[in-house]
Amino acid sequence: MVFYQCSKCKKVWQQPVEICPECFSRLEKVKTLKAKVVGISKVSISSVPHPEVPYFALVLEDELGNKWANKSVKEYAIGEEINFTTGSDNSVAVWRTKYDIIDSIEKIFSLLNLSLNENLKIVILPTLFSPNHAYFRDNTSPEFLDAVLKFLFEKNIKLENIKIATQSFDEAPIEGMAQKSGLLDICLKNKIMPLDLSKSNFVKKGNLEIAEDILNADIVLNLSMMKACKASASENIYRTLKKENFASLKYLQSEEDIVNELKNNLTNIVTLGEADFVQKQNKTIVYPGLILGSKSFLNLDRVFNEIMMVDKLPEILKEVDIQNIEITGRDIKEVKCINN
Ligand SMILES: [Zn+2]
Numbered sequence: 001m002v003f004y005q006c007s008k009c010k011k012v013w014q015q016p017v018e019i020c021p022e023c024f025s026r027l028e029k030v031k032t033l034k035a036k037v038v039g040i041s042k043v044s045i046s047s048v049p050h051p052e053v054p055y056f057a058l059v060l061e062d063e064l065g066n067k068w069a070n071k072s073v074k075e076y077a078i079g080e081e082i083n084f085t086t087g088s089d090n091s092v093a094v095w096r097t098k099y100d101i102i103d104s105i106e107k108i109f110s111l112l113n114l115s116l117n118e119n120l121k122i123v124i125l126p127t128l129f130s131p132n133h134a135y136f137r138d139n140t141s142p143e144f145l146d147a148v149l150k151f152l153f154e155k156n157i158k159l160e161n162i163k164i165a166t167q168s169f170d171e172a173p174i175e176g177m178a179q180k181s182g183l184l185d186i187c188l189k190n191k192i193m194p195l196d197l198s199k200s201n202f203v204k205k206g207n208l209e210i211a212e213d214i215l216n217a218d219i220v221l222n223l224s225m226m227k228a229c230k231a232s233a234s235e236n237i238y239r240t241l242k243k244e245n246f247a248s249l250k251y252l253q254s255e256e257d258i259v260n261e262l263k264n265n266l267t268n269i270v271t272l273g274e275a276d277f278v279q280k281q282n283k284t285i286v287y288p289g290l291i292l293g294s295k296s297f298l299n300l301d302r303v304f305n306e307i308m309m310v311d312k313l314p315e316i317l318k319e320v321d322i323q324n325i326e327i328t329g330r331d332i333k334e335v336k337c338i339n340n
Contacts, residue, residue, distance in 0.1 A: 101147035108293035
């Protein structure tokens with residue numbers, strides 16, 4: 001849990017208000033690790049934001065005495081400590097982003113048991129599908145990309161080892177999309193020149209032609225902007241293919257075959273699913289306030305659609321059985337969101 005404490009008068013806030021409202025000093029981030037239950041209310045009546053009942057509204061307290069509310073479907077006793085176990089390789093981590101995206105990315109990495117070292121070569125693959133402003137939630141949001149970069153810098157990843165890359169699959173030029181979405185500004189602010197994959201080298205792997213930069217990376221961070229009723233994380237992975245190759249594969253085979261071949265050839269993908277504000281099927285926006293993470297983009301898409309309670313799954317997810325997916329962090333019953 002992250003709190004913000006005034007360096008002078010020591011008052012503590014849950015929100016990152018930056019400047020202390022009492023004495024105008026700067027606030028410092030304070031991270032705490034333990035959380036024990038100090039209050040419990042059982043809720044048995046469902047409501048629009050909480051469709052699954054019963055659940056427990058807990059009051060938690062950390063080792064410094066900070067308190068906050070937390071929803072849980074698991075019943076706890078007063079005094080019990082809350083622990084989250086880490087998952088195995090294809091598990092999906094689900095976490096609530098409160099105010100601090102960097103902190104929630106860090107939590108996802110720890111739930112997935114993934115560590116980073118300073119020599120890793122990382123390619124960031126943002127979602128960049130349309131020349132739209134950030135509030136449409138079509139593309140990765142500027143604040144999410146900025147938080148991912150700050151997280152990598154905090155982990156001492158070298159600037160020269162980070163690439164930000166994607167490409168356009170339609171008529172809209174990638175430069176225009178990067179500019180209008182606000183992502184270009186974030187790249188330049190962090191001194192990274194984005195890479196247009198369509199102008200890079202591709203390597204043949206079976207039926208696929210995959211960008212060489214993607215194959216050579218230690219980790220490809222697939223930044224997926226999650227949308228209800230879509231396989232957003234998997235669809236973003238298509239952008240690692242040569243445009244003409246993807247078009248001909250789509251003509252010759254099913255999308256399920258393409259996605260499975262990609263899954264077998266790309267073992268360096270870590271998907272971060274951005275799901276704070278999310279587009280529903282009718283393009284209006286809801287606020288699940290979530291972040292998801294997984295080494296399996298298909299499992300992540302399946303879990304997200306379960307959270308959004310969609311009635312019709314995208315074709316490529318129909319064979320992915322939710323019962324076989326290990327979920328860590330938050331229980332999906334706690335974070336389900338009515339999608340109508
Ligand atoms: Zn103060």
